[in-house]
Amino acid sequence: MQARSSVSTVSADAKEAMAPARSRWSWRGMVEDDAIFKWLLLVPALIFMVALVIYPTVFAVVTSFQKYILPRPATFAGLENWRWVVNDTAFWSAFLTTVKFVVIAVGVELVLGTLIALFLNREFRGQTVIRGLCILPLVAAPFATSLAWRHLYNSDYGVINYVLQALGLPRVEFLADSSIALYSVIAIDVWQWTPLVIFVVFAALRGLPKEPFEAAKIDGASAWFTFRRLTLPMIKPVLLIVAMLRMVEAFRVYDILYGTTRGGPGTSTETINWLIFREGFQYFDLGRATAMSVLVLLIVLVLTNLLFQQLIKAIRAN
Amino acid sequence: MARNLLFWLGIVLLVGACLFPILWMLNLSLKPNELAQAVPPAFFFEPTFEHYPTAWRSANLGPLLLNSVIVAVGSTILVLLVSVPAAYSFARYETSRGHLLFMILSTRMMPAAAIVVPYYLIFRQFGLLNTHMGVILAHAFFNFSFCTFVLYGFFKEIDPNIEYSAMIDGYSRPQIFRKIIFPLLKPPIAVVTSFSLMFSWNEFLFAFVLTRTDASRTVTAGIEQFWTMTGIQWGPMSAAALIAIAPMLVFSIYLQKYIVRGLTFGAVKR
Amino acid sequence: MTGILRRGFTRRDAWRTSAAYATGLSAVAGFGLPAFAQSEDADKIVAEMVAANPDKFNLSKIPEVTNKDTITVVVESGFWSDYLKTAMIPKFTEKTGVEVEVVGMSTNVMYAKQQVELLGDTGGYDVLSMEAAYVPEWAANGFVKPLYELATEYDSEGVDGMAEYLKPFYAGLMTMMTYENQPYSIPYNNYTQGLHYRADLLEHPEERKAFAEKYGYPLTVPTTFPQLIDVAAFFTRKAGENAAGKPLEKDLYGVALMAGRNEQINDEFSAIIWGMGGDWFRSIYDVKGVLEGYEVTIPDRISIVAAQTYMELLKSAPAAAMSWDFPEAANAMAEGQVAMVPFMYNNLWPVTASVETKFPGTHAKVATVPGGRPYTGAYGIGVAHNANNPEGAYWFVKYLTSYEGQMAYALGGGNPCRRDVVLDPFFQTQERRLTNGAYAQNDLDTMAWTYDVAKKGHFTSTAMGKIYSELAISCAKIANKEMEIEPALQELAAKIVDIQGRSGNAKILES
Incomplete structure (x- = not known):
């Protein structure tokens, strides 16, 4: 802060000198x-x-x-409309489902992505190609890949159940069992978006200064200690940013539901965006649809604002 | 040695997990119809290439691909024009002290279903429905926040003192931009360009609602039609999906060096 | 390849890959020109059939069309839109000079997508595809042009000619396409349900004996729901157990159901409720036949027992049925996984019957759904009120639903809505059994609905497009055990009252 204000005085001086009239x-x-x-x-x-x-x-x-x-x-x-939305059980259950989706999906993506980034953070033969392949889930259209997942998840002709059974494990109803379906959808999201976390964290790791780590090595610090005390604090801002970007995106989940569970079984995977789309584009009840949207926006704003304050602080501190 | 082996095992698992669903799509696209839902799933079979021409013809993929290119490129250019100066302003001057930046980012949280209704009504008024411009604007809207935010991080990384000293040296503002800022912009622009192209190419909901014929529908929205009255046509659907995602796959491989270098959002000091 | 591994992707590699992609695309595009082999056959057969029936309306009878503007047509995607593009539309364009643009979409989005364009009054679609459930709504809102009005304006045969033209169509289906005595749309895709079953199991002497011993009455094709539950439970067996005298290679289930979230679960519930003599909600008419309003009948005893019946049936269905809709349910029969699909749309007969080719020795048959009131309905096509070229659209609708068009639809595996096509001796032969063998049964059940359609709120409410999806959600909640039956039905009744009151034609009179 200090540096900036002093320079701007310099710049003002410079301008005056340049163009007085x-x-x-x-x-x-x-x-x-x-x-x-x-x-x-x-x-x-x-x-x-x-x-x-x-x-x-x-x-x-x-x-x-x-x-x-x-x-x-x-x-x-x-x-x-507001009274109706606040009293609507479908709204709150969809809201909870969405929150569950966001928290679990983003949480898993962050942890998994960080671990894989740490794992990839070394020099090895073919590294660029292998990293290039890992980015592919990110760029493939989610609607298209969710249909492939629908096929993979199928309990009869699906590959995953085929492998499970070959290993002697029981068959899993990925999309039909209402206690599992949400996690199956989350898995698709994790597959799709973990690469983003990997690459962001990876880039951050590459940019870290070498000296503290060398010093820690000389002091004989354990890998865990180095990670906890050195790496993690240094990449924290990056993690916060990616967490926020992912949260924002995950709240809007729609495409992968369209290709897989379509909200079912029952209403177990019905998210807020799905519900609003139904209210708006099936029932064309714009009053209720927008009341829901505005309420969601308000809640989400409050939640992300907290995170955003943290973030700005972290970036400024760096 | 054992450690090395373990590492490569990890790599194989990782790459396998990333690629398998896409490879499975390839598998489905080459499978004869009668094997598409066979139990147990067929891994090896005599491939057929008939699904590709079928998909091409029945979903009219040629024009749809062209639409996707126009929409993705158009919305990306628009987004860059808007978000580069905005991000620079936020990063260099803390304009509105982060409030406006947060507001921009938060717009992306609005449920898409809620935005698409007013968009529909506004676009109808201006004759933008079923046009490339309509989809371009809609995609620019949801890419705008992301790009501004990412660029903000990059601009934060550029040391302002470079500019200030250039000013003292008598450079005018346009000169500073031309000679100092723009050369530094190449990697960040590559990053936001790739993300913007990707999001736009892959977007489904807006592209579906705001278009009604093949004149403006994008290829991602076109895949929907393989969900037919007698079930999903797995072969043609997978073929179409692969044709649709292939350009992005190729593109990402080329751009990954920029993505890797540039995605720190300026949050880590080098 | 190893080069790439060593140095990573370069700009040149990217160019090469792009070039390969472009080459691949042009190969695919060039390769894509020849028409479907299957439709060429169909084309020839259709031409012969049309020649043999010169008195029926056909392409050659379309008069000079003065308006040559391109028409945009919404069609369910799949074999039918492909066939239209390659066979019927080129002929239509050649005859009339009117270009036709086809917009294929899945039935998942047909209502929403067309509704958006109609509400926006964009005039984007000339010919609409409409499910029976949204005909009243669109008619009441003036979104669709009445057929008689179009006939008066563009057809020298006028209203009488049109009435005559509509005669071969099933009366029940025509009732669904009619609002306040005006037909708005012509049905082309009939989806009356049938009970598709494995005759080799249900008619097997050993099974009959075992069933009679266990249940105390003979094993027949079930005609009542308690029977259906028994037969379903009876044929639910583990791999290794015997079925029809042979050990099973994999688990066998009594029934396949469509309990996923694609709205078909509602058609299953409806078939049970209606078959038991009940209703969701019922239309009430005055002495002149004017619709006065509706009576919501759930949650009455019948609807509760119907839901309980469904829950009993679920016990004999594969667990995966909770995510299924019709393709998966039909496929389950094709894969020899189930003994019956009790509520299967007859247009999926080619799929369910394919079990015979996959597993020699099996035998597929179709019968009336227990209770005798299978879910019924149809997709029809009509002309949008704001069509750019209503004249061209009118003739296109008439051409598509003509004997010729419906014949082609049937040959592609569709389930037509014209009696003269369904009952054509051509389809009753043994060699066409696996593709069109459900037609005879279908005819019976569709005929049975001739007089009852108008009594159902289901087919007369102008809010049905919306109520339909609420029905499906409540059924799915019951099936998923998220809610007890009675409260779920109670909640649904409240929803029907709410939606009908907010956006329907007539009010709820009693509930």
Whole structure:
């Protein structure tokens, strides 16, 4: 912080020296003036935000107070939709399912991804190719791969059950058993997204300074101790970022459900996005659909804000 | 030696786990129909190539691939134009002290189903439904937050003193950008470009709702139609899915060096 | 390859791979030109059939179409959209000069996707595909043009001609396509259910003897639900046990069910409730035949027993049935895994009957679903109210549902809606049994529905597209034991009242 403010005085001086007579509001002037320039840079983003983000959000908020079932016109409904959403058991059960999905999926991805990154963090023959292959799940369209998983999970012709039975293990109903189905879907998400964590952590590990680790080695520190006390604190900000990005994404899970359980068995894998899509695009009850969305957005905002504060702190501390 | 063996065993397991579902798709795409649901699953068989032309014709993949390219490239260019300056502003000036940045990121948390309804209504008004532009805008929306956030990290890494000293040396702002900032931007732009292309290429929900014919539907949304009245056509579906994901696979291999180098989000000091 | 392992991927490798991909694509694209072998056969047969029935409407009878704008047509994806693209549409375009763009989509999304375009009034689709459940809704909202109106405007035969044209279609199915005495859509895909079963098991003398000893009554094809439960339990056996005199290589189950989340579970529940004489909700008419409203009948005794019946049947089904819908259930029979699929759409007969080719010595048959009120319904096609080219769309609809079109549909393995096609002697032969052998049974059951369709809220409510998916969710909750039967039905009744009240035509009168 200290360094930055002192430099900006320098820059102000530099500017004054360069262009003493130029008006602050001329084009050149605006570009050279930090206070204006920083907002000038944001102009495209702000236009973009207003058109594609703020407007739909405002629309959603306004609609959530309306009785608006297409094709009938909207009428003001006060808190009716909100009352309905808050009392709707389907909403809360879908919300819980989503939270469960997010927490488990992101948690497993972080742990697994970090472990694999540590495992890959060495020089070996063919390393670039092997790392390149590990990234493939990340780039394959989730909707397409979820259909492949649907085939793999099948209890009769699926490969996974075939292998289990060949090993003498009992058959598992991956998608039909409501106590397992959610975990089967989570496994697909983990397969798809762990590579992201691997690569982020891997890149972070490559960037770490060598000296502390050499010192630890000389002191005879155990591998676990080195990881706990040196590696982990240093890659913590990266983990936080990737956790947040994954959380945001995982909350929107839709494609892999579409290809596999479609919310079932019963309602055991029905997530919030699935439920809202049904309310919005099957029932076209925009009032209820948007009330749900806004409520979800509010809850998620509070949750991620906490994480985000941590993150900003961690980045600034670094 | 044993340690080395264990390491390679780990590598084999890892690569196997990553590749198996994709290889299984390849297996399904080459399998004769009567073996697609055979019990036990057939690993070896005489391959047939008929599913590829079938898929190509029945899902009209040619135009769909072209649509995907237009949409992915278009939305990526748009996103870069918007998020590069924004990220620079956030990183260099702490504009709005992180609040706006957080707001941008949080937009991605809105359930897609909720966004797609207003989008539909707005796009209808402007005649953007079933056009490339409509899908480009929608994809730009959800890539915007991610790209801005990633770029923010990169820009944080660039030492501001380089710029300030250049200013003292008499460089104007445009010159600083041209001579100092842009050369440093190559890896971060490669990273966000690849992610933006990938997300856009793979996106299903928006691409499906905002398009209605093959004139603008992307290839990922096109795969849906192999779910027929008599069940999923595993052969053609897998063939189409492979044709659809292949460009991204090739692309990722090429870009992985940038991805590996660049994905630290500026959170680790070098 | 080893080179790559040593140095990693270079830019040149990326170019090479891309070039290989492009070459592969062009090979596939070039290779993709010849038409389906199967449809060429079908083409020839259809041509002969059409020539033999010159009095029926066919392609040559389409008059000059003045509007030449391209029409966009929504079709269920699969063999049918392929056939349209390669066989029927080129002929139609040649005859009329109207280009046709086909939008194939799965039935999972048909309602939502078309509804979006209709609500948005985009005029994006000229010809709509509609399930029986959404005909009243779209008709009431004015989304679809009445057929008589179209006939008056574009067809020299007018309303009378159209009424005559619709006669070969099953009356029950036509009732579903009709709203306030106006037909809106012409059915083409009949999905009446049948009980598909393994005759080699159910008719085996040893099995009959063992069954009679165990249950005290003779083993026949079940006609009541208690019987169905017994027969299902009877044939649920472990690998190694005997079935039809031979030891089983793998587990055998009594029934395959569709208890997953694809809405078909609702059709199974409906078949049981209706077969027991009950209802979900019932239409009430006044003395002039005007719909006054609905009576929600659940959770009455019948619906509770129906749900209990389903739960009993689940005990004799593979555990995987909890994720199944119709393809998997049909496949289970094809793979010799089950003795019966009690609620199987007859258009999947070619799949279930394929057990005979896979396991020589097996024998597939189809009978009426126990209770005699199998789930029924159809997909129809109609003309959108905001069609760009209603004239072209009208003739396309008429052409597609003509004797010629339905014949081609049947040859591809579909289940047609025209009696003159279903009962055509061509399909009753032994060599067509494995593909079209369910038609005779299908005809019986579809005919049985002639007068009852209008009594069901199911086929008359304008909110049915929405209620349908709630029914499925409640059934799935019951099957998954997430809720007890009675509270689940109670909750469902409240949902029906809510949805019907918020977006339906007539109010709930009693519940």
